[in-house]
Amino acid sequence: xxxxxxxxxxxxxxxxxxxxxxxxxxxxxxxxxxxxxxxxxxxxxxxxxxxxxxxxxxxxxxxxxxxxxxxxxxxxxxxxxxxxxxxxxxxxxxxxxxxxxxxxxxxxxxxxxxxxxxxxxxxxxxxxxxxxxxxxxxxxxxxxxxxxxxxxxxxxxxxxxxxxxxxxxxxxxxxxxxxxxxxxxxxxxxxxxxxxxxxxxxxxxxxxxxxxxxxxxxxxxxxxxxxxxxxxxxxxxxxxxxxxxxxxxxxxxxxxxxxxxxxxxxxxxxxxxxxxxxxxxxxxxxxxxxxxxxxxxxxxxxxxxxxxxxxxxxxxxxxxxxxxxxxxxxxxxxxxxxx
Amino acid sequence: xxxxxxxxxxxxxxxxxxxxxxxxxxxxxxxxxxxxxxxxxxxxxxxxxxxxxxxxxxxxxxxxxxxxxxxxxxxxxx
Numbered sequence: 482x483x484x485x486x487x488x489x490x491x492x493x494x495x496x497x498x499x500x501x502x503x504x505x506x507x508x509x510x511x512x513x514x515x516x517x518x519x520x521x522x523x524x525x526x527x528x529x530x531x532x533x534x535x536x537x538x539x540x541x542x543x544x545x546x547x548x549x550x551x552x553x554x555x556x557x558x559x560x561x562x563x564x565x566x567x568x569x570x571x572x573x574x575x576x577x578x579x580x581x582x583x584x585x586x587x588x589x590x591x592x593x594x595x596x597x598x599x600x601x602x603x604x605x606x607x608x609x610x611x612x613x614x615x616x617x618x619x620x621x622x623x624x625x626x627x628x629x630x631x632x633x634x635x636x637x638x639x640x641x642x643x644x645x646x647x648x649x650x651x652x653x654x655x656x657x658x659x660x661x662x663x664x665x666x667x668x669x670x671x672x673x674x675x676x677x678x679x680x681x682x683x684x685x686x687x688x689x690x691x692x693x694x695x696x697x698x699x700x701x702x703x704x705x706x707x708x709x710x711x712x713x714x715x716x717x718x719x720x721x722x723x724x725x726x727x728x729x730x731x732x733x734x735x736x737x738x739x740x741x742x743x744x745x746x747x748x749x750x751x752x753x754x755x756x757x758x759x760x761x762x763x764x765x766x767x768x769x770x771x772x773x774x775x776x777x778x779x780x781x782x783x784x785x786x787x788x789x790x791x792x793x794x795x796x797x798x799x800x801x802x803x804x805x806x807x808x809x810x811x812x813x814x815x816x817x818x819x820x
Numbered sequence: 821x822x823x824x825x826x827x828x829x830x831x832x833x834x835x836x837x838x839x840x841x842x843x844x845x846x847x848x849x850x851x852x853x854x855x856x857x858x859x860x861x862x863x864x865x866x867x868x869x870x871x872x873x874x875x876x877x878x879x880x881x882x883x884x885x886x887x888x889x890x891x892x893x894x895x896x897x898x
Contacts, residue, residue, distance in 0.1 A: 554883055555868040582883070587869060589859050594868035665864070685884050692832060786860060 496625035498534045505530040524713025531705045531751045538625060539697075539747060540690060542618035547689035549617070550582045551682040555591060558608070559598050568648055570600075571607040575643035578611030579636070582689070589783050596663050602792075603651025610800060611643035613774050619746040626754045627763070630818070634811070635767060642771075642803040649799055650792075658792035700748030708751035717759045724761045731765045732808035736801060739772030746774045764811030771804045821849065821898055826856040826865060826872040833857075833871040836885045840873065843892045851895070 493499045505526050509515050515522045558577045565573050588609055595605040615636050624632035677685070711720070724731045739749075753766045776797060785793055825840055827833020837855050844851045856862055862870060869883030873891075875898030886894070 556882070559868070582869070590863040590868045590870070593860075593863035594866065597866070662860075662864070681884075681887075684887075688832065688885065692830070695831065783859070 492624075492629075496538070496621065498530075498537070498625075501534055502526075502530050505533070520713045522713075524709040527712040527755065528705055528709035531708060531754070532702065534625070535622065535701055535705070535747060535751070536694075536698075538622055539618060539694065539701075542621050543690045543693050544686050546580075546617040547582070547686035548682055550580060550689075551677060551685050553577065553580050553582075555581055555587075555594070559595055559600070562595070562600055562604060562608075563598055568644070570604045571644045571647040571651070572640075574604040574607035574647060575611040575640045578608040578643060579615040579640070580617070581608075581612065588780055589787055592784070592787050593663050596659060601651050602656055602659060603647040603649075605647075606650045606796060607643045607647025610646050610775060611640055613746070613780075614643065614771060615639040616746075619750070619774075622747065622750055626750060627757070631763065631815075638807045638810075639771070642800070642807065646796075646799045646803060650795065653795060655792045655795060658789040660787050660789065663787055697745040697747050700745040701751075704744060704748030705751040708755035711752065711755040712758060715759075720756065720759045720761060724756065724765050726760075726762050726812065731762065732768045732805055732812065735765045735769035736772045736804050736808065739769045740776045740797075740801065741778045742773045743777040743779050744773050746770065749773045762812040763815045764808040764813070767811055768804050768808030771807065772801070775800055775804070821851045821876055823851050823853045823895070823898075824856055824865070824872075824874040825853065826862045826867050826874065827870040828859055828862070829857050830870065832885050836871040836873065839885070839888055839891055840895075843888065843895055847892060847895060849895060 509526055510517050558581045562574055620632050620636055749770045753770050756766050825837045841853055867882050873881040880894045
C-alpha cells in the first residue's frame with residue numbers, strides 16, 4: 482500500500498464515512514426491510530447518513546476550530562488589521578475573517594468596533610464577506626462531500642471575492658454612507674488582556690461547541706430533510722430543466738433564490754450534495770451555497786442600522802455579481818479538471 | 821458601583837448575568853447590575869463580541885463567560 486492509498490482510505494472512512502453509509506443502507510434494507518430501489522429508501526438512507534455524519538464532523542470540527550479561535554479574538558484581529566494598509570489590508574482582513582469567531586449576529590458590533598478603530602470600511606467589508614463564507618468546519622465538510630480539490634478551490638474563490646469586494650468599496654469612497662453615530666466617541670475602551678490557560682481554552686471550545694450546535698441543529702435537520710426530498714422524490718428532469726447545465730440562467734436563478742434565505746452553511750451543504758447528485762453543475766450549487774451564507778435578509782436588516790441604503794446596495798450588488806461570476810467559472814472549469 | 825452585562829439575549833449572556841448577580845449577592849456588594857441587550861448600545865460601548873462585562877464603564881471581559889472565581893475577582897478589583 483502506498484501513501485496515497487492510505488490517505489484515500491482515511492479520507493473515505495473519516496471524512497466521507499463510507500462505513501456509516503454502508504451501515505445505514507444495511508439497516509434500512511436488512512433490518513427494516515425496505516427495498517433498495519424504492520424512493521423512500523434513497524430518501525431515508527440519505528437523511529440518516531447525512532444527519533449522523535454532519536453531527537459527528539461538526540462536533541469534532543467546532544471543538545478544534547474554537548480552540549484555534551481562542552488565540553484569534555476579534556480584538557486581536559482589529560489590532561493586526563490596524564497595522565496594514567491598502568490592498569494587503571483587504572487580504573489580511575479576508576484571511577482573518579476565516580479564522581475569527583463569527584456569527585451573523587456579531588456583524589454590527591464588529592462593523593462599529595472596526596470603524597471606530599479607524600479601519601477603512603473596505604477592509605471591514607472584506608472581513609464581513611469572508612467570515613461567514615469560509616471557516617474550518619465548513620471547508621472540511623465540503624471536502625467530505627466533494628473532495629479536497631473543490632474544498633480548496635472554494636476557499637480560494639471565497640477569499641478572492643472578499644478581497645475584491647472590500648477593495649471596490651474602498652475605491653468607491655463609501656465612508657460617507659456610514660451612519661454618523663458610528664463615529665461618535667466610545668465611552669469605555671479599556672480592553673481585557675487576560676491570559677487564558679489551556680483549561681480556559683478547553684472550556685471556551687466546549688462552550689462554543691454547545692452554543693453553535695444549539696443554534697444550527699435545526700438548520701441541519703431542515704437542510705438534510707430538503708436534501709433527502711430532492712434526492713428521493715423530485716424528478717431529475719425537473720431539476721435539470723431549472724438548474725441544469727443546459728439552462729444558461731441556472732447560476733443566476735440559484736444565486737437569486739439563495740440570497741434572502743437565512744441558513745447556516747452546514748444546513749445548505751446537504752442540499753448542495755443532493756443537487757449535485759441530480760446532475761446540477763457544481764458552480765451552480767456553489768453559487769447557491771455562497772448566496773445563502775454570505776447574504777441573508779436578517780443580516781442585511783441588521784447592517785441597515787449602521788450603513789445607509791446606498792452602501793448596502795453597493796455591497797449586495799458586488800457580492801451578488803461576484804458569486805454569479807464564480808458560479809459560471811466553476812461550471813466551466815470543473816469539467817475540464819475532470820471533477 | 822455600576823456593573824453592565826452586555827449581550828443580545830443569547831444563552832451564554834444570560835448565564836453570565838446569573839453568575840454576576842450571584843457573585844454580587846455572595847460578596848454583598850453595593851452594586852447596580854444592568855443587562856444591556858440593544859445591539860447598537862452594546863457595540864457603541866466598544867464591545868465586539870458578546871457576552872461582555874463592564875465594571876464602572878471599563879470593559880473587563882468579552883466574547884466568553886469567565887469562571888465564577890474570575891468574576892468575583894473582577895468585581896472585587898472594580
